Amino acid sequence: NAGVTQTPKFRVLKTGQSMTLLCAQDMNHEYMYWYRQDPGMGLRLIHYSVGEGTTAKGEVPDGYNVSRLKKQNFLLGLESAAPSQTSVYFCASSGRETQYFGPGTRLLVL
Amino acid sequence: EDQVTQSPEALRLQEGESSSLNCSYTVSGLRGLFWYRQDPGKGPEFLFTLYSAGEEKEKERLKATLTKKESFLHITAPKPEDSATYLCAVQARGGADGLTFGKGTHLIIQP
Numbered sequence: 241n242a243g244v245t246q247t248p249k250f251r252v253l254k255t256g257q258s259m260t261l262l263c264a265q266d267m268n269h270e271y272m273y274w275y276r277q278d279p280g281m282g283l284r285l286i287h288y289s290v291g292e293g294t295t296a297k298g299e300v301p302d303g304y305n306v307s308r309l310k311k312q313n314f315l316l317g318l319e320s321a322a323p324s325q326t327s328v329y330f331c332a333s334s335g336r337e338t339q340y341f342g343p344g345t346r347l348l349v350l
Numbered sequence: 351e352d353q354v355t356q357s358p359e360a361l362r363l364q365e366g367e368s369s370s371l372n373c374s375y376t377v378s379g380l381r382g383l384f385w386y387r388q389d390p391g392k393g394p395e396f397l398f399t400l401y402s403a404g405e406e407k408e409k410e411r412l413k414a415t416l417t418k419k420e421s422f423l424h425i426t427a428p429k430p431e432d433s434a435t436y437l438c439a440v441q442a443r444g445g446a447d448g449l450t451f452g453k454g455t456h457l458i459i460q461p
Contacts, residue, residue, distance in 0.1 A: 341396075
């Protein structure tokens, strides 16, 4: 039982490049979330999903897209990366209550 | 708009020196208040959920309490391995949407 896993662990992009971050959970949770964490700021919600095939915007959705084609996976896409998207990205999943977090993806956009 | 403010930003204690971390919050109907621990380079690790004023939960040297406006994380006789950043978050009632986090308290326990 791996919990929540994230791929990749670290990535460097050039401005304008695209990439997809993958989150997978093996707890059969309905809800999944993407957050970003920046120095001096709390974790901020980017997008979330309340079930397979559904997505919704969080607090800071601009510049990101998401998809939830399978219940266990939640993908976060950056179509045209910007330096302001340099951050640590965390995925979380939950059943009815507690959110469990993955180990994070560190993204550097040059 | 839901808000969470944690204090102090950083706290340095001697091993065995008990103290408390504060989390003040405003939320449009509290569904739950959550405490997480985060070690450098890792994801947040769940500690406690509190649902209503007066509720308390304990785990080893940690005890979390909740009032209508704030929560405290009490740490009793801490050890160096308790050093971490402690995060507080709230979830509004009716929300499948995410948690609103504070900026955290960076706790250092010196041997």
